[in-house]
Amino acid sequence: MTASPLLLGVDFSSSPSRRKPIAMALGERVGARVRLQSLQTFDTLEALGRWLAAPGHWVGGFDLPFGLPRELVQQLGWPLAWVDCMRHYRQLSRTQIRDAFAGFCAARPAGGKFAHRATDLPAGSSPSMKWVNPPVAYMLHAGVPLLLDAGVHLPGLHAGDPARVALEAYPGLLAREVLGRRSYKSDDRARQTPERLIARKDLLTALELGSTRLGLQLQLRESQRHALVQDAQGDRLDAVLCLLQAAWTQQRHAEGDARYGLPENADPLEGWIVTA
Numbered sequence: 001m002t003a004s005p006l007l008l009g010v011d012f013s014s015s016p017s018r019r020k021p022i023a024m025a026l027g028e029r030v031g032a033r034v035r036l037q038s039l040q041t042f043d044t045l046e047a048l049g050r051w052l053a054a055p056g057h058w059v060g061g062f063d064l065p066f067g068l069p070r071e072l073v074q075q076l077g078w079p080l081a082w083v084d085c086m087r088h089y090r091q092l093s094r095t096q097i098r099d100a101f102a103g104f105c106a107a108r109p110a111g112g113k114f115a116h117r118a119t120d121l122p123a124g125s126s127p128s129m130k131w132v133n134p135p136v137a138y139m140l141h142a143g144v145p146l147l148l149d150a151g152v153h154l155p156g157l158h159a160g161d162p163a164r165v166a167l168e169a170y171p172g173l174l175a176r177e178v179l180g181r182r183s184y185k186s187d188d189r190a191r192q193t194p195e196r197l198i199a200r201k202d203l204l205t206a207l208e209l210g211s212t213r214l215g216l217q218l219q220l221r222e223s224q225r226h227a228l229v230q231d232a233q234g235d236r237l238d239a240v241l242c243l244l245q246a247a248w249t250q251q252r253h254a255e256g257d258a259r260y261g262l263p264e265n266a267d268p269l270e271g272w273i274v275t276a
Contacts, residue, residue: 004028007250008060009169009242010048011235014135014142018043020187024051025239027247032210034247035219039227039236045142052150052164059253059260061169061246062147063238064139065128066157067271069115072129076100082157082269083148090145094138098131118267123173123276155260157271167249167260170273171241177213178206185234192232200229200237207244214248214275249274 011023021041028035042048067082068089079085092100105113114127131137153160155167175184184199186192204225210217218240220228228237252261259266266272 003057004030004254005163005165005250006056006058007034007243007246008058009171009239009244009246010060010062011171011238011242012062012064012139012143014045014064014138016043016045016048020233020235022048023235023239024048025236025243027243029216029247029250032215033217033219034244036221036224036240036243039224039239045146049146049150052146052152052166055163057163059165059167059246059250061167061242061249061274062143063169063171063242064143065117065125065136065271066140066144066154066168067117067267067269068128068140069117070267070269072101072104072115073269075104075115080269082271085269086144086148089141092141094131094141097137097141101129101131101137104129117270119270119272119276123170123273124176125170125172125273125276154271155258156262156266156268165253165260167246167262167274168271169242169245170276171238171245173273173276174212174214174241174245175203178203178211185232185237187233189232196232197229200231200234203237204228207240212244214244216244216247216251218244245274 007027009025013022016022021043024040026037078088114129116127120127126136128140129137147166151160152164152166153162179199182199184196184203207218231237249260262272
């Protein structure tokens with residue numbers, strides 16, 4: 001009987017710092033229960049890259065886009081094979097990315113400036129070509145090369161070490177299922193309100209009760225719950241949401257799904273957000 005892999009959820013930043021680090025939640029699944037083991041932070045992209053490249057046995061959900069819209073890639077004349085497209089993309093500067101995407105948007109009508117991936121609508125996520133509010137295009141630019149260089153396996157996109165599996169997660173998808181349109185976090189201190197504090201408590205209660213469509217129960221120590229409730233920026237809580245999405249994919253794989261719950265028709269250039 002093989003040991004269950006470590007599970008991780010990563011709330012990513014394309015420009016991490018000591019003040020606003022990358023957050024990682026580590027845990028394990030036993031049946032329908034997911035136990036949070038620890039919370040880690042990384043002040044630099046290099047530190048996360050070293051962690052990912054180390055030998056291990058894990059399944060992780062990462063809050064960053066793993067691909068670009070096919071319509072955009074075709075229009076720009078970039079390679080249509082995922083790994084070739086990502087190799088091209090990583091060679092560009094952020095200025096070159098912004099200029100290329102802004103030029104694409106400028107030629108399109110109001111209300112339809114951005115191209116979307118097929119997964120964006122069911123997930124409710126921002127288009128992966130957005131370079132502001134939030135700058136997910138830069139997150140892809142910073143994050144996917146770390147995964148490629150680490151040699152991890154990206155189901156549906158790129159074969160790598162099957163013991164280290166990375167999937168695209170999106171904490172907002174799970175949070176909205178519980179909270180609807182209620183906000184639970186803000187980087188702006190003035191907007192870190194009692195209402196958002198209550199929303200974080202309500203969200204954690206629902207996760208601990210297992211009352212989401214994932215069918216998984218989060219297990220926390222009292223000190224962990226307190227830390228997550230008090231995290232007004234929500235980075236660690238987002239990492240825990242990604243952890244639960246990773247647990248769902250690992251459960252699908254344990255039941256015989258080689259694609260970790262990704263749909264069979266997911267575009268191999270665009271990728272897919274797990275549980276969408």
